[in-house]
Amino acid sequence: MNRDSLDTPTDDLRAMADGILYINRGEPGRLRPLVRAVRDIVEYAAPLVDERIGRGGSDFITVLAEGERRGVFTRHQVLVNTGLLLFASRTIAKGDRLRWIMAAANRDPRVLADPDIFDIGRQPNPHLSFGSGIHYCLGATLARIEGQEVLRGLAERFRRFELVRDPPEYQPSLQFPSVKSLPVRWPA
Numbered sequence: 327m328n329r330d331s332l333d334t335p336t337d338d339l340r341a342m343a344d345g346i347l348y349i350n351r352g353e354p355g356r357l358r359p360l361v362r363a364v365r366d367i368v369e370y371a372a373p374l375v376d377e378r379i380g381r382g383g384s385d386f387i388t389v390l391a392e393g394e395r396r397g398v399f400t401r402h403q404v405l406v407n408t409g410l411l412l413f414a415s416r417t418i419a420k421g422d423r424l425r426w427i428m429a430a431a432n433r434d435p436r437v438l439a440d441p442d443i444f445d446i447g448r449q450p451n452p453h454l455s456f457g458s459g460i461h462y463c464l465g466a467t468l469a470r471i472e473g474q475e476v477l478r479g480l481a482e483r484f485r486r487f488e489l490v491r492d493p494p495e496y497q498p499s500l501q502f503p504s505v506k507s508l509p510v511r512w513p514a
């Protein structure tokens with residue numbers, strides 16, 4: 327970001343928020359300003375977190391920084407959440423576009439018991455991975471059958487297999503967490 331052209335921290339934040347909101351734009355080339363804004367906001371948040379580590383206090387950034395000090399959060403988690411908070415909670419005006427994060431809904435402890443645990447037999451399982459309402463995923467049944475056949479085939483062919491890398495490496499994503507690859511090995 328060219329900070330010389332910006333007068334106040336509010337201008338900085340506004341510019342960064344506008345950059346992040348490129349995520350919603352349907353235009354080609356939207357990734358460049360988005361990536362730049364994410365980098366700028368992380369750069370902006372880093373000293374705010376640094377000065378709060380070990381300082382004590384109850385403001386939200388201090389709580390996150392304390393989590394990092396205790397090993398609960400990584401530096402990356404603290405910075406992206408601090409960044410998010412710096413421009414969140416805006417007024418929602420009529421006609422504004424909203425983005426909902428299904429991955430977060432699936433971790434709601436008021437709806438799913440132990441939401442952070444992968445439990446393949448979870449019952450009931452009111453997850454939102456295929457969306458909801460009029461735009462509910464058209465391919466949900468096909469996707470379920472495919473998943474069922476893949477998992478059944480693997481279980482029938484290999485008595486046991488294990489992750490080569492645990493935890494696996496994830497794609498950076500705001501919307502759908504997914505693994506870059508999932509190499510497994512099984513005993514000969």
Ligand code: HEM
Binds near residue numbers: 455456463
């Ligand atoms: C595990 C695999 C899949 C997941 C997690 C998934 C997830 C989703 C989600 C969350 C939506 C709703 C998006 C929204 O509300 O705007 C959606 C919509 C849709 N999905 Fe899937 N999907 C999967 C597989 C598939 C497959 C295999 C097909 C087609 C063969 C498919 C076709 C569609 C279509 C056409 C829509 C748009 C429905 C509409 O807007 O009315 N999906 N999917």
